Amino acid sequence: MAKSILIVYSTGGGNTKNSAEAIAEGVKQAGGNLVGIKNVTEITVDELTKPDCILIGEPTWGDGEHYDDYLPFDNNMKERLVPGKKLAGKQCAVFAGCDRAYTIFGNAVDMIEDRLIECGAEIMQQGVKQELEHNEASLAFHKKWGHDFVKRINGEMPKQPHIPRMNHDDADRVKGIDPASRKKGAAAGGAAGAGAVKAAVKDAKAPGTVRPKPEAKAAVIPYKTTIAPARTFERKFSKSEIARRRFIQAGTYGSIGVISAAVAVFFFPGGWQVGVAHGQPYFTIGSPNVLFEPPTKFKIGTVDQYQIGKVDTRWQTRYRIWVVREPSKIYVGLLLCTHLGCTPDWKESESKFKCPCHGSGYYLDGVNFEGPAPRPMEHCDVRIDPSDGQIIVDKGKRYRSDKGEWESGSVQGGAYIAL
Ligand SMILES: Cc1cc2nc3c(=O)[nH]c(=O)nc-3n(C[C@H](O)[C@H](O)[C@H](O)COP(=O)(O)O)c2cc1C
Ligand code: FES
Structure with missing residues (x-):
C-alpha cells in the first residue's frame, strides 16, 4: 500500500x-x-x-x-x-x-x-x-x-x-x-x-x-546595493592596505558624525526623531513639538484638469493618491493597501488596482474584490479653494466605505466634490 x-x-x-x-x-x-x-x-x-x-x-x-x-x-x-x-x-x-x-x-x-x-x-x-x-x-x-x-x-x-x-x-x-x-x-x-x-x-x-x-x-550581493566604488577600491589595494584605509575612513566618518551630533544637540536640545506618519516619512529636529513632515493638505489643480472616467495616478509618487472624476463628482483615494500597507498600482488593461505584495485587487473606486485586503482603500477629504478654484486634498481626514462615509460629499466637498 x-x-x-x-x-x-x-x-x-x-x-x-x-x-x-x-x-x-x-x-x-x-x-x-x-x-x-x-x-x-x-x-x-x-x-x-x-x-x-x-x-x-x-x-x-x-x-x-x-x-x-x-x-x-x-x-x-x-x-x-x-x-x-x-x-x-x-x-x-x-x-x-x-x-x-x-x-x-x-x-x-x-x-x-x-x-x-x-x-x-x-x-x-x-x-x-x-x-x-x-x-x-x-x-x-x-x-x-x-x-x-x-x-x-x-x-x-x-x-x-x-x-x-x-x-x-x-x-x-x-x-x-x-x-x-x-x-x-x-x-x-x-x-x-x-x-x-x-x-x-x-x-x-x-x-x-x-x-x-x-x-x-557565497558573497551574495543584495540586488539593491550599489557596489561599484567598493569593488574598484578592492582591486587596487592589498587586503592590509584596504583594512588600514577602511579604519581611517571609518574614523573620519565617525568623527564627522560625532561632531555633527554634538552641534545638533547643542542647538536643538530636543534631539531628532525619524518615523512615518500618514504613510509618509518624517523627521523632527529640536523640540519634539516641531514636526517637519510632508503637508497632509495640498492642492492638485482644478477639476477641468481631470478627464471624466479616467483613473488619474499623476500624484501617486508625490502624494500617494489617485483621482477619479465622474460626470457628477470628483474624489481622491489614498493608495494604501488595507492588508499590510503596500502601494497598489493601477493596471489600465485590467481596470483594477493590484497590490504588488500579496495580490489584493481593488476596483477603480478602491473597493477590494480579491486577495487578502480586508476592506476598501480610503478616500481623502476634498474641497475647492474659492480663491483659485483648485482642489484641496486633506489626507489627514479620510473616509471609509465600510462605515458609510463615502456618501458624505456635496458641492462643498467632503468625501467627494459634487459637480
Ligand atoms: C509583513 C511581512 C513580513 C515578511 N517577513 C519576511 C521575512 O522576515 N523573511 C522573508 O524571507 N520573507 C518575509 N516576507 C515575505 C513573505 O514570506 C512572502 O511575501 C511570501 O510570498 C508570502 O506568502 P503568502 O502569499 O503565502 O502569504 C514577509 C512578508 C510580509 C508581508
Ligand atoms: S499589502 Fe497589499 S495585499 Fe498585502
Missing part, C-alpha cells in the same frame, strides 16, 4: 497556497497517495500523527518569524508532539515563502524543519524557498519537488540532505532566474521581473536539481 501523504500550509496572500497546490500535482503525478491538502486553520496538530508523510509550508513573516495563522499550530506541535516524539517515523519536507528584502531569508523552512525533527520526524529533501509570486518556472520546480519527494519516500531516489538550506541564489534558480544575471543588473526590477525571468528560464537547471553553495562563502 502506497504511503499516505498530507500537505499542510498557511498563507497570507496565496503564494504558499500556490506552492502547496503545485506540490500536490507533482505528488499525484508520481503516483503518491495524497490524502489531503489542508490549511493549518482547518486541522489540529493531532492529524499530523495519522499520515506516513507530511509536507508543510508557510510564508516567512515578521522578521524571520512564523506567519500569524501558523504560530498557534507550531506552539501546539511543541506542546503536543515534541514530548514522546510523536512524529517518529514520519517522512517530511518543508516549503516556505520568502523575500530577500528581509534580512532573515526564508527562515520558515529552518523553523519548521527544526520543529519536525524535535517531534522525531525525518526530513527527506532540501526545503524549497519560494520568493514572492510564482512564475512558470517556480510552479514547475514545486511540481518536480513534490514528485521527487514521492520518489525518495519510495526509495527510488536517494534521500537529499536538507542542510545547507537554500540561499538567495538557490531561490533565484527556483524561479528560473540566473543569479549571475541579477548581479550584473540584468534582473533589475526585482525577482518577479518578467523579462529577466523569461531570459533566464532557458539557463535554469532542471527543477529539483538545485544544490546550494555554502552560504557563508
Whole structure:
C-alpha cells in the first residue's frame, strides 16, 4: 500500500497556497497517495500523527518569524508532539515563502524543519524557498519537488540532505532566474521581473536539481546595493592596505558624525526623531513639538484638469493618491493597501488596482474584490479653494466605505466634490 501523504500550509496572500497546490500535482503525478491538502486553520496538530508523510509550508513573516495563522499550530506541535516524539517515523519536507528584502531569508523552512525533527520526524529533501509570486518556472520546480519527494519516500531516489538550506541564489534558480544575471543588473526590477525571468528560464537547471553553495562563502550581493566604488577600491589595494584605509575612513566618518551630533544637540536640545506618519516619512529636529513632515493638505489643480472616467495616478509618487472624476463628482483615494500597507498600482488593461505584495485587487473606486485586503482603500477629504478654484486634498481626514462615509460629499466637498 502506497504511503499516505498530507500537505499542510498557511498563507497570507496565496503564494504558499500556490506552492502547496503545485506540490500536490507533482505528488499525484508520481503516483503518491495524497490524502489531503489542508490549511493549518482547518486541522489540529493531532492529524499530523495519522499520515506516513507530511509536507508543510508557510510564508516567512515578521522578521524571520512564523506567519500569524501558523504560530498557534507550531506552539501546539511543541506542546503536543515534541514530548514522546510523536512524529517518529514520519517522512517530511518543508516549503516556505520568502523575500530577500528581509534580512532573515526564508527562515520558515529552518523553523519548521527544526520543529519536525524535535517531534522525531525525518526530513527527506532540501526545503524549497519560494520568493514572492510564482512564475512558470517556480510552479514547475514545486511540481518536480513534490514528485521527487514521492520518489525518495519510495526509495527510488536517494534521500537529499536538507542542510545547507537554500540561499538567495538557490531561490533565484527556483524561479528560473540566473543569479549571475541579477548581479550584473540584468534582473533589475526585482525577482518577479518578467523579462529577466523569461531570459533566464532557458539557463535554469532542471527543477529539483538545485544544490546550494555554502552560504557563508557565497558573497551574495543584495540586488539593491550599489557596489561599484567598493569593488574598484578592492582591486587596487592589498587586503592590509584596504583594512588600514577602511579604519581611517571609518574614523573620519565617525568623527564627522560625532561632531555633527554634538552641534545638533547643542542647538536643538530636543534631539531628532525619524518615523512615518500618514504613510509618509518624517523627521523632527529640536523640540519634539516641531514636526517637519510632508503637508497632509495640498492642492492638485482644478477639476477641468481631470478627464471624466479616467483613473488619474499623476500624484501617486508625490502624494500617494489617485483621482477619479465622474460626470457628477470628483474624489481622491489614498493608495494604501488595507492588508499590510503596500502601494497598489493601477493596471489600465485590467481596470483594477493590484497590490504588488500579496495580490489584493481593488476596483477603480478602491473597493477590494480579491486577495487578502480586508476592506476598501480610503478616500481623502476634498474641497475647492474659492480663491483659485483648485482642489484641496486633506489626507489627514479620510473616509471609509465600510462605515458609510463615502456618501458624505456635496458641492462643498467632503468625501467627494459634487459637480
Ligand atoms: C509583513 C511581512 C513580513 C515578511 N517577513 C519576511 C521575512 O522576515 N523573511 C522573508 O524571507 N520573507 C518575509 N516576507 C515575505 C513573505 O514570506 C512572502 O511575501 C511570501 O510570498 C508570502 O506568502 P503568502 O502569499 O503565502 O502569504 C514577509 C512578508 C510580509 C508581508
Ligand atoms: S495585499 Fe498585502 S499589502 Fe497589499
